[in-house]
Amino acid sequence: KGTTREQRALKYLKEHARQGDPDSVLETFDEFCRTQEWAMNAAEEKGDILDEIVRELQPTTCLELGTYCGYSAVRIARNLSPSARLITIEVNPDYAAVAREVVKLAGLQDKIEVINLDSADVIRELKTKYDVTKLDLVFLDHWKYLYIRDIKLIEEEKLLKKGSVVFADNVIIPGAPGYLEYIRGSKNYKSTFYSVHFEYMDDMKDGVEKSVYIGDE
């Protein structure tokens, strides 16, 4: 058809969602994934846990690795306080382009910055180029073998503080064994595993891991 799945999803959102209404964008995206085409959104049970974390933590500075079409970026940002910000990194230019449109459709372009670069390169520049001092929330949802690389980089950059939350998707499917071993073995985190359904699949189980940073600042 010449269009990509992500472009078809965006078209559906533009035709069916209410402009400027994040809840409508998310509901419409869920409807698309349930009725038209599956997409790898941190939705349903995963999204509910994410909502709970954001509402309880009330983070000021959030970092998401793996924007895809912007579903979880909108899900996070819709619950942020007025001055709070989300930086989301997407290495794939086609995904980043769609995500920027979805963020605009939700009316959240003032809270969300989509960066189309490699996550490691951006993490190294968060303090100098992106005016970040500390990260209150990190959401890992990009390539699973990069979770451990990037969390170590975030620690090296001293971007976490006591109480910062690192939330990781897909720790069962596709799985992030190295990351789980690392984070659960580290004295600097208190980790909790949640068994959840895989997005939009009632007969498949996945897992998400919530880790609270308790280490030295």
Ligand SMILES: COCc1ccccc1-c1cc(O)c2[nH]cnc(=O)c2c1
């Ligand atoms: C394109 O693969 C889709 C797929 C197929 C089978 C199993 C898992 C996944 C999957 C699920 C997710 O939530 C994901 N989240 C972020 N980056 C991913 O690559 C990713 C992959």
Ligand SMILES: [Mg+2]
């Ligand atoms: Mg995921």
